Amino acid sequence: MLTHRVDTIDWQSPIDLSRRFVSDSIAPLPYTRVYSELGPHHRLRYNQLTGMFSNELILRLETGFLDRVLAAVVRRSGRDSVDADLVAALHRFRDDERSHAVLWRQLNRLSAPAWYEHADAHFLQMPAALDAAAALLTRYPLACPVVFWLQLVQEERSIEISRRCLRMPVDEIEPRYRAVYGAHVRDEVRHVRLDCQLIERFHARQSAVARRLTAAIFRWVVGRAFLRPVRSTVGIVRTLASEYPELQPLLPRMIRELGALPEDLAYHEMMYSRRTTPITFELFDAFPEFHQMRDVLLAYTPASAEGGA
Numbered sequence: 001m002l003t004h005r006v007d008t009i010d011w012q013s014p015i016d017l018s019r020r021f022v023s024d025s026i027a028p029l030p031y032t033r034v035y036s037e038l039g040p041h042h043r044l045r046y047n048q049l050t051g052m053f054s055n056e057l058i059l060r061l062e063t064g065f066l067d068r069v070l071a072a073v074v075r076r077s078g079r080d081s082v083d084a085d086l087v088a089a090l091h092r093f094r095d096d097e098r099s100h101a102v103l104w105r106q107l108n109r110l111s112a113p114a115w116y117e118h119a120d121a122h123f124l125q126m127p128a129a130l131d132a133a134a135a136l137l138t139r140y141p142l143a144c145p146v147v148f149w150l151q152l153v154q155e156e157r158s159i160e161i162s163r164r165c166l167r168m169p170v171d172e173i174e175p176r177y178r179a180v181y182g183a184h185v186r187d188e189v190r191h192v193r194l195d196c197q198l199i200e201r202f203h204a205r206q207s208a209v210a211r212r213l214t215a216a217i218f219r220w221v222v223g224r225a226f227l228r229p230v231r232s233t234v235g236i237v238r239t240l241a242s243e244y245p246e247l248q249p250l251l252p253r254m255i256r257e258l259g260a261l262p263e264d265l266a267y268h269e270m271m272y273s274r275r276t277t278p279i280t281f282e283l284f285d286a287f288p289e290f291h292q293m294r295d296v297l298l299a300y301t302p303a304s305a306e307g308g309a
Helices: 040-064 066-079 084-111 128-139 146-166 175-202 208-226 231-243 245-259 265-271 278-286 288-295
Strands: none
Touching (some): 040 084, 040 146, 040 231, 066 146, 084 175, 146 175, 146 208, 146 278, 208 288, 231 245
């Protein structure tokens, strides 16, 4: 269990606002031209706001998404007499994610008590259509196993985020954040392996038509929700400009240049690439229905088109 590795974290001392919460390299704004016009104190605060938003995203995934999916798979696995080891692994997976959720919630409450004392989200705004689609997909995860692909790509990305943060000089990152990233990454490596098993168990055995449908839904979600800076990301720079009124003249440019990032290769390489999400890309190669991910991911070319894996 994760808990015994973080039971020495100091949750009482005020957050250290002189340090970063995440690596600058995983935030969107540094991939824009306007970022160079921000002062060091602006960049530090933007980093902290992004770190809290990242916590919100992970918390939402691990409480509003994975918990329902895993519960459904466990129920189905029990009926179908699936390997007992897989069922046990799924239970551990769900317990891990519940433990993780406690940590992300504590981090945000320590970072901004006024924002998070009574709520888990301050920046996160999910479009109603996406929320409805997520509720439907998590209700029937085995009929349309896109949820396992979404778990895989996001958890592999979370591993990359944690690794980048852990490579930061110790005196640059807030110690509570560093401790949580260190504990989290160890569990996520195991979870990625389980995601691959779930894809093999529930996606690979579907009909070609069903697999193509799964791939099409995944492509739409990644292209529309994961890659594009949306209202939540814009909300972060609006908050930054409200805290530093001298940035108000730059706000339209920040919003405009954030909106252009889906066309930026460096941004794509940071988000999803063979370097940051290698296992996901290998599975794209293995399933022809996912070769069309090249239409939404600038950093993806099927291995066959590169001369073979």
